[in-house]
Amino acid sequence: MIVQSLAFYLFAAILVASAVMVIAARNPVHSVLFLILAFFNAAGLFVLIGAEFVAMILVIVYVGAVAVLFLFVVMMLDINFRELRSGALQYLPVGITVGLVLLVELALVLGTWVIVPDLAAVSGAPTPAPDQINNTHALGLLIYTHYAYLFQAAGLILLIAMIGAIVLTLRSREGVRRQNISAQVSRRRDQVVAIRKVPTRGGV
């Protein structure tokens, strides 16, 4: 048990420290790298509670895809972040308000958990014990049977967001020469090459 606790405190400490560094680092690229470290340690915590599927998906989706694009954009930005930071004080009230709201919400969630410990069992679908079924299977059962409609709705919302992003950024410019692969491949020799007998001193 002691090894698990040690691992928990190690992951948790690095997670909190790197989360602090995300907002404290001067260099935005360093911030993103600390964010990745934070994701990693969160995945480690998930593994410790036996949710290995969620841990792997966290690494694949957030670290493997989202953070790469994030890093991609931040690396190419040419903004003086110190200048940007100088105005940070005027947003402090808003930041503190958001933080307080989050804190109260977290307290409410934890409070209901303490007051009504079996609330989750009443309102949510029953979760099988982890020793009977592995958690990929359990998640599949929950998402694709109990919550199939919500899952589909989430998918539709994502699809709409994706189409919206494409519509917003797509612009058709004049005079762009695109490669038409099928036209290129379906060309025949007689359409593009002509063999002529050139008489000497006559030219074509």
Next chain:
Amino acid sequence: MVELWSGYAWPTIIIVLQIVAIIIPLLVGVAYLTYAERKVLAAMQLRQGPNMVGPFGLFQPLADGLKLFGKETVIPAGANRVVFVFAPMLTFLLSLIAWAVIPFSSTMVLANINVGVLYLFAISSLGVYGIIMAGWASNSKYAFLGGLRSAAQMVSYEVSIGFVIITVLLCVGSLNLSDVVLAQRTVWFAIPLFPMFVVFFISALAETNRAPFDLPEGESELVGGYNVEYSAMTFALFFLGEYANMILMSAMTSILFLGGWLPPFDIAPLNWIPGPIWFALKIALVLFMFLWVRATVPRYRYDQLMRLGWKVFLPFSLFWVILTAGVLVTFGWLP
């Protein structure tokens, strides 16, 4: 005290020994993969290849390693030192830790975890960080361009690799790598899922930045790509990581499609040969294909690379996922 010894210390020693037993052959394999690459390329171009150091040039990789070891590590003045030094270490580290879940036979596996396939996928998708960090930290435009290209390329081809893996998993019904191999006892997945095998192999080439998709290090336009500014051991670590990744992707191909440690047919002379040897032979076969492609195919143009990833492989692999699922459900073959 006895409990601490038998409960923690002894298992730790065992695991460390197992890790060493995996890593040493792997590094020897990496060294001789560079030798094999030079010999195979030479043979395909009617040359001799390395033949001066030792018999048949067999000590060439060791000589190369020693040479790189003796060189000076140069850190450019404008470079971000910490990230610059960390990037090759990360590449090398990621190429090694993925081997923790690879099953070498039905009993020889370091960590037989439930989500082995996902672990492999996660680790291989992290490989891009080493390259992108190296490109950025070098503070050089060629390295940066190489890093950007590599990031775009790896993210694109990961999507189709994901769909190929889903197709295989549909036929297996488990994320455990040993189960994936055992599901191929009747027929290797390379036969019923042949188109997916081809897609996976080509995506593996792109994922490891190998020819014809080696744009991140395209010598002709980027000098050397993301590793221009690296020298000595930092360069060697990139090199080792890249080749270890090639071996890893070949191992993944043989586990997903060529039946891992299983013999081709479960009959007398074939099943006398132990599983790890079959596995090594299959890895060697896929690696040979890697080298063969490098000797044969010219480099892709960048927009064609992106087109192949997003407009050809992605729709095609998505179609095959749905087709496979449909066939499995219709005939009641779902595992």
